[in-house]
Amino acid sequence: MKQNKEQWWLDFFKGDYSEVVLNQQAHETLVFMQQVGELTESMNVYDQCCGKGYLAHEFDKAMMNVIGIDSSNDYIEYAKKSLESKRATFLLGDANEFIKEDYFDVCINWNTSFAYHTDDKENERMLVPFSKNLKVNGQFFICTMNPLFIKKHFQKFIVKQIPYEDSTIVTIRESWIEDDMMKSDWLIIYPDGRRETKYGQTKLYSLEQFKEMLSRHNLVVEKVYGDISMSPYDDDHQSLIMYGHKV
Numbered sequence: 001m002k003q004n005k006e007q008w009w010l011d012f013f014k015g016d017y018s019e020v021v022l023n024q025q026a027h028e029t030l031v032f033m034q035q036v037g038e039l040t041e042s043m044n045v046y047d048q049c050c051g052k053g054y055l056a057h058e059f060d061k062a063m064m065n066v067i068g069i070d071s072s073n074d075y076i077e078y079a080k081k082s083l084e085s086k087r088a089t090f091l092l093g094d095a096n097e098f099i100k101e102d103y104f105d106v107c108i109n110w111n112t113s114f115a116y117h118t119d120d121k122e123n124e125r126m127l128v129p130f131s132k133n134l135k136v137n138g139q140f141f142i143c144t145m146n147p148l149f150i151k152k153h154f155q156k157f158i159v160k161q162i163p164y165e166d167s168t169i170v171t172i173r174e175s176w177i178e179d180d181m182m183k184s185d186w187l188i189i190y191p192d193g194r195r196e197t198k199y200g201q202t203k204l205y206s207l208e209q210f211k212e213m214l215s216r217h218n219l220v221v222e223k224v225y226g227d228i229s230m231s232p233y234d235d236d237h238q239s240l241i242m243y244g245h246k247v
């Protein structure tokens with residue numbers, strides 16, 4: 001049965017199959033952010049829901065200091081072991097609880113890490129530390145699903161293959177829209193034939209809803225894009241990317 005699961009992300013974001021939902025264009029993403037914002041060496045960056053730390057690592061290479069937090073034990077274990085450095089720190093924890101007030105020059109929430117709950121108030125809670133941790137005049141980037149694109153180009157089934165050792169993991173994702181949310185059942189088939197099922201959901205907010213929500217936290221959206229190639233935000237581009245400042 002298709003049903004909502006509380007804290008589904010704790011069960012979802014682990015293991016090699018979930019590489020399909022991590023940003024595989026970390027370097028290109030940094031270049032995009034450098035073009036859109038003003039990023040300079042020694043700035044402090046907060047990567048809220050950093051996944052395995054691929055993007056945080058790019059900030060590190062660009063000589064910026066970065067703290068990434070994520071609730072996935074597997075991801076943070078990987079990030080600490082493979083990517084931690086004197087400029088890049090990774091923490092295991094709930095992003096709703098991490099407070100380092102007025103410390104960061106840049107806060108990012110990248111690649112659909114926001115709005116996993118049905119309840120709007122619960123979703124908005126993540127913006128409290130996101131804004132509190134950012135200095136006044138600090139910059140923010142948020143990238144999530146574009147509801148206009150999903151409506152127009154909805155795909156009920158998406159099949160992907162992920163290279164795994166000398167074979168592949170296959171993921172089959174069946175999606176539907178319910179309660180303004182994109183909900184998906186995933187079937188994962190491992191090279192040895194083992195099968196696993198997972199569930200995930202993300203609330204779809206319009207740009208107008210985001211602007212209103214962000215403004216309650218003193219975050220003003222100034223630029224909007226549909227992908228990291230600077231495409232416009234419209235119904236033919238996959239993402240909703242927002243850039244702005246805290247006032």
Ligand SMILES: C[S@@+](CC[C@H](N)C(=O)[O-])C[C@H]1O[C@@H](n2cnc3c(N)ncnc32)[C@H](O)[C@@H]1O
Nearest residue numbers: 013022023049050051070071072094095111113
């Ligand atoms: C789709 S992944 C994106 C990861 C990364 N930002 C990227 O660009 O690839 C979403 C991430 O959000 C994390 N996450 C979701 N809710 C969280 C929470 N409340 N606190 C910390 N991490 C959370 C998940 O564990 C997962 O790593």
